[in-house]
Amino acid sequence: MDHLAVDALTGASGSLVGLVLGLVGGGGSILAVPLLVYVVGIKSAHVAIGTSAIAVAVSALANLLMHARAGNVKWRCALVFTVAGALGAVGGSMIAKMIDGQKLLVLFGVLMLVVGIMMLRRGAGDGDPAVTLCRENARRLLPRLTAGGFGVGSLSGFFGIGGGFLIVPGLMLSTGMPIGYAIGSSLVSVTGFGATTASSYAVSGLIDWRVAALFVSGGILGGLAGTTLGRRLARQKRTLGFIFAGVVIIVGVYVVARALPPLLAA
Numbered sequence: 001m002d003h004l005a006v007d008a009l010t011g012a013s014g015s016l017v018g019l020v021l022g023l024v025g026g027g028g029s030i031l032a033v034p035l036l037v038y039v040v041g042i043k044s045a046h047v048a049i050g051t052s053a054i055a056v057a058v059s060a061l062a063n064l065l066m067h068a069r070a071g072n073v074k075w076r077c078a079l080v081f082t083v084a085g086a087l088g089a090v091g092g093s094m095i096a097k098m099i100d101g102q103k104l105l106v107l108f109g110v111l112m113l114v115v116g117i118m119m120l121r122r123g124a125g126d127g128d129p130a131v132t133l134c135r136e137n138a139r140r141l142l143p144r145l146t147a148g149g150f151g152v153g154s155l156s157g158f159f160g161i162g163g164g165f166l167i168v169p170g171l172m173l174s175t176g177m178p179i180g181y182a183i184g185s186s187l188v189s190v191t192g193f194g195a196t197t198a199s200s201y202a203v204s205g206l207i208d209w210r211v212a213a214l215f216v217s218g219g220i221l222g223g224l225a226g227t228t229l230g231r232r233l234a235r236q237k238r239t240l241g242f243i244f245a246g247v248v249i250i251v252g253v254y255v256v257a258r259a260l261p262p263l264l265a266a
Helices: 003-024 028-040 045-069 075-096 101-122 138-159 164-175 179-203 209-232 237-265
Strands: none
Touching: 003 028, 003 045, 003 209, 028 045, 028 101, 028 209, 028 237, 045 101, 045 179, 045 209, 075 138, 075 164, 075 179, 101 138, 101 164, 101 237, 138 164, 138 179, 164 179
């Protein structure tokens, strides 16, 4: 495959990730690694993970600005979740670099299936749109946000993903906020987790910067379309929840189907 074709596939893959990030907050980052491995053709799973982390962090930041403008971000809840998660992401990324890349992809796919099924069973729910972290409820919400953020951040660093597909249900579970606010707020954590994980992989020389730049360019364009579509679906919370879960399950099945046979044949 020539360089122009690879560049086009990279940009298109980035657009898809940006579209999903803008639409449902999570899922975009979890698509990045499979797209870089199976569509763009990056041979090393670890390089794909490092490259996806930097690309997703920048794309998520662009989408966050759009959601913040629309008033969909619960900043206090999001920041506590992100700080706790960033600490977990450092440890998770250090452990992941010691594990065989093919095994990492299989574990990645299995986690996608588990989370997708949990989301389908739970449903979107309405939640409390007025929820916020304040002095009156800090004793109840702070431990939940801290524990949830650390756990999600550890998985984010381990699998090299922004973690939005875990952050959205994590924020909903920790605070009771509706999915619309969880999507916007999750992008704070996706940006933070992605940047933390990318820094760890950059130090190890495991990022393809050319691919990352093309991926980000496509991601920003896709994010504009995803945020616009998300606003139109804002009142259809259950539809958003099913889209979110469906994307995660479908890609999880594909990743396991591609990564498991080589392990079994070894």
